[in-house]
């Protein structure tokens with residue numbers, strides 16, 4: 001077949017197909033892309049005479065591969081599904097409390113009595129997993145050692161067993177940290193000079209993780225960023241004989257920065273002095289993040305988490321690369337969530353469109369799990 005007859009044949013097939021498809025043209029967008037297709041086919045014909053390689057020209061025609069909504073969905077390596085989502089919950093020690101968190105649109109701090117009725121419809125819509133953060137509101141609960149973190153009568157441990165009973169198919173992740181429970185608001189136990197005492201912190205945090213695991217958490221997720229905590233928790237899980245039934249998710253690449261503000265409002269966990277820059281990673285520290293990821297894989301992490309998400313897509317991609325055989329979680333944190341809401345409110349973009357676009361970026365970078373405050377919305381949106 002000569003080149004010009006091939007071109008004719010191609011544009012013929014194109015127009016035949018277009019005629020056949022006209023009846024199920026679904027969106028304006030689709031029709032527009034077909035129109036541009038026509039002009040493309042025309043310019044294709046007119047430049048054909050001077051064209052170089054036939055196979056090169058054929059390979060340059062990409063639109064056909066994504067002109068249909070279903071074909072577009074096939075372009076993504078990973079499709080967002082409900083089972084990839086983990087929803088963060090703030091659990092108050094006031095059982096009947098239900099208070100809107102001003103800096104986190106639509107997110108509430110709830111006591112156990114309010115939590116169950118809130119979750120019931122979400123579980124019915126397909127909610128598969130939550131991550132719990134305990135928030136002690138009662139005055140006098142906080143101390144230098146974060147004693148309340150593993151109080152058997154505290155909000156987290158009581159909520160774990162209640163959720164296990166009420167929602168047997170819900171996978172329960174529990175954040176493990178001391179900052180919500182310490183009087184100074186830091187993520188561990190401090191020396192007199194105000195710096196973290198890593199050994200004491202790791203001993204304490206691994207005890208807290210074991211308490212949550214024994215209470216029935218499917219997964220414990222230490223977010224404190226002390227060195228050696230993954231190994232310490234794994235060893236204690238082995239010692240306790242429960243290592244086979246508890247997932248260990250490491251906040252391996254957790255960066256310091258300004259995106260946790262609304263969370264700290266919600267959890268009352270802002271440090272009373274100083275900052276977290278000596279334990280959370282510096283935003284430019286890509287190599288350091290890689291070392292932390294490799295270290296935590298070697299220490300026995302079952303899942304590696306990167307946090308925040310959208311500002312750290314290269315780190316998610318690194319984590320996927322270094323942890324080829326592990327699930328990779330990305331946490332779209334409170335500041336990212338609040339920012340998307342604020343911009344949508346200011347008319348910068350449509351909220352839903354941005355939520356999907358940002359989440360697709362996170363998946364494209366390599367995440368297989370997404371921790372998202374938008375989970376309730378996704379449970380509706382993913383049905384359509």
Ligand SMILES: NCc1[nH]cc(CCC(=O)O)c1CC(=O)O
Pocket residue numbers: 175177179187223224259260261262263264269332333334335
């Ligand atoms: N260490 C506790 C913790 N676990 C998760 C977040 C942040 C989550 C969010 O911003 O949504 C924080 C706050 C912090 O490190 O200060």
Ligand SMILES: [Zn+2]
Pocket residue numbers: 120124
């Ligand atoms: Zn039910």
Ligand SMILES: [Zn+2]
Pocket residue numbers: 177178179180186187223224
């Ligand atoms: Zn903390």
